Amino acid sequence: MPEALLEVRDLKAFYGDFQALHGVSLALRPGEMLALIGANGAGKTTLLKTICGLVAAPRETIRWKGEAIGGLPANDIVKRGIALVPEGRRLFPSLSVEENLILGGAMGRSGPWTLAAVYAMFPVLKEKRHAPSTSLSGGQQQMVAIGRALMSNPELILLDELSLGLAPIVTRDIYAMLPDILGHGMSAILVEQDVTRALAVSQHFICLQEGRVSLEGQPAAFTRERISAAYFGTAPT
Amino acid sequence: MNWVNAIVQGILVGGLYALFAAGLSLIFGVMRLVNIAHGDLIILAAYVALVVVQLTGLHPLASLIAVVPLMAAFGYALQRGILNRTLGKDILPPLLVTFGLSVILQNGLLQVFTADSRKLNAGAMETMSFNAVAGINIGLMPLLMFLTAVAVIAGLQFVFYRTAMGRAFRAVSDDKETARLMGLDNDKVYAAAMALCLSVVAIAGIFLAIRSNFDPALGPGRLIFGFEAVIIGGLGNLWGTLAGGVILGVAQGIGAQIDPGWQLLAGHLAFLLVLAFRPKGLFPRIEG
Numbered sequence: 001m002p003e004a005l006l007e008v009r010d011l012k013a014f015y016g017d018f019q020a021l022h023g024v025s026l027a028l029r030p031g032e033m034l035a036l037i038g039a040n041g042a043g044k045t046t047l048l049k050t051i052c053g054l055v056a057a058p059r060e061t062i063r064w065k066g067e068a069i070g071g072l073p074a075n076d077i078v079k080r081g082i083a084l085v086p087e088g089r090r091l092f093p094s095l096s097v098e099e100n101l102i103l104g105g106a107m108g109r110s111g112p113w114t115l116a117a118v119y120a121m122f123p124v125l126k127e128k129r130h131a132p133s134t135s136l137s138g139g140q141q142q143m144v145a146i147g148r149a150l151m152s153n154p155e156l157i158l159l160d161e162l163s164l165g166l167a168p169i170v171t172r173d174i175y176a177m178l179p180d181i182l183g184h185g186m187s188a189i190l191v192e193q194d195v196t197r198a199l200a201v202s203q204h205f206i207c208l209q210e211g212r213v214s215l216e217g218q219p220a221a222f223t224r225e226r227i228s229a230a231y232f233g234t235a236p237t
Numbered sequence: 238m239n240w241v242n243a244i245v246q247g248i249l250v251g252g253l254y255a256l257f258a259a260g261l262s263l264i265f266g267v268m269r270l271v272n273i274a275h276g277d278l279i280i281l282a283a284y285v286a287l288v289v290v291q292l293t294g295l296h297p298l299a300s301l302i303a304v305v306p307l308m309a310a311f312g313y314a315l316q317r318g319i320l321n322r323t324l325g326k327d328i329l330p331p332l333l334v335t336f337g338l339s340v341i342l343q344n345g346l347l348q349v350f351t352a353d354s355r356k357l358n359a360g361a362m363e364t365m366s367f368n369a370v371a372g373i374n375i376g377l378m379p380l381l382m383f384l385t386a387v388a389v390i391a392g393l394q395f396v397f398y399r400t401a402m403g404r405a406f407r408a409v410s411d412d413k414e415t416a417r418l419m420g421l422d423n424d425k426v427y428a429a430a431m432a433l434c435l436s437v438v439a440i441a442g443i444f445l446a447i448r449s450n451f452d453p454a455l456g457p458g459r460l461i462f463g464f465e466a467v468i469i470g471g472l473g474n475l476w477g478t479l480a481g482g483v484i485l486g487v488a489q490g491i492g493a494q495i496d497p498g499w500q501l502l503a504g505h506l507a508f509l510l511v512l513a514f515r516p517k518g519l520f521p522r523i524e525g
Contacts, residue, residue: 078419092408
């Protein structure tokens with residue numbers, strides 16, 4: 001087994017006094033796509049935020065290419081090649097589309113993703129490059145959020161709820177582009193409410209339930225009922 | 238003609254008020270910090286200029302080349318060493334700490350420089366003036382001060398909307414957490430903003446020191462003028478801040494024309510009227 005790109009070991013995370021994660025472990029190999037599923041409040045977003053440094057964690061609980069990075073500031077972690085597409089997109093309203101993208105690449109990691117490459121992937125963004133980012137439709141805003149993360153030329157991209165608030169047809173279009181987006185051997189962790197869609201595009205999945213891993217493995221190895229039981233925390237029938 | 242003259246002189250001194258206000262507006266815009274020590278930092282800059290002029294014999298305006306970097310470095314260190322530690326969800330700590338800083342600056346200056354009034358001497362150019370139209374004389378220094386204010390506002394506008402630094406300022410102001418995801422170190426962005434703010438403060442301090450006598454107790458009054466110009470113009474709008482300074486200057490000029498004792502009162506009244514009828518200022522930033 002090749003060495004893990006990202007390794008999370010027995011991670012416990014807190015929001016103030018509330019414990020959101022109770023000892024989560026996972027390993028991600030280079031080029032792998034991992035789906036993170038679970039009900040609302042299961043800890044999916046917390047896990048992503050902890051990996052990219054927005055939620056505190058003990059240093060040794062997260063290792064990136066062998067280096068312990070748990071709890072480093074988010075601005076240091078993104079420079080190592082981990083980018084987050086945040087839930088709800090979180091574009092900068094006072095920046096134009098193009099400025100949002102440029103800012104994403106501001107830390108100067110080199111790689112295939114440039115402004116031109118992002119515009120080639122999402123031509124509509126080039127038309128709207130000078131528009132305020134908030135004037136775009138939800139789907140276009142999601143493209144900006146994805147493009148902004150790609151501009152840092154990450155080796156691992158964390159995708160949080162891509163379909164949130166988007167029309168089903170827009171979601172389908174964005175998912176259709178995922179293989180191209182990840183085409184350069186990028187690894188990804190995908191958080192998604194739509195379990196069927198998430199499992200269809202991933203090699204591996206982890207189901208979280210109340211801050212613990214309730215099921216993990218390859219999507220094909222489990223029945224729908226088994227996954228659904230792990231998702232809702234009911235006994236498998 | 239006296240009235241026209243009062244208004245013209247008011248416009249020109251409004252440039253100085255805009256210089257007081259620009260840094261205040263910048264810092265509030267980027268980090269939601271209300272800097273109570275802003276006026277005292279202007280006076281500090283005036284004293285730094287005084288020392289530079291005494292040590293080097295430079296012309297007060299030429300002393301800018303030393304005072305601006307000195308104040309900028311002080312601003313960077315102040316932000317990283319102290320003010321960054323006070324920023325958070327609660328708006329009270331930065332208010333209290335900058336209030337404390339204000340007291341320290343006033344007393345420190347008093348200790349070192351005594352309460353004696355000082356002034357920077359700009360030589361012959363202080364009294365130079367030209368006749369614009371019959372009966373209206375425009376002094377070279379007030380005109381230079383106003384043009385400098387316009388240039389500073391234009392420069393800040395350029396930095397804010399056309400440079401990588403300005404992008405970082407706006408991003409951090411929009412969303413601190415997401416800005417970190419872009420690799421921005423918020424503490425350093427804030428420190429850069431404070432350095433830029435104190436560069437403007439340096440310019441304001443030198444013009445203040447050439448225009449009139451100054452002493453260590455003058456800071457809080459300059460802070461009030463700065464606040465009033467920002468509020469009149471509308472928060473977050475740099476050109477509005479210039480307009481706010483001009484309105485304040487003109488109101489004071491008209492007040493002084495009616496009765497010399499009414500100069501400050503008229504400025505405050507103009508401010509209160511704006512606050513009462515247009516609480517967001519005359520030119521609020523258009524929300525996207």
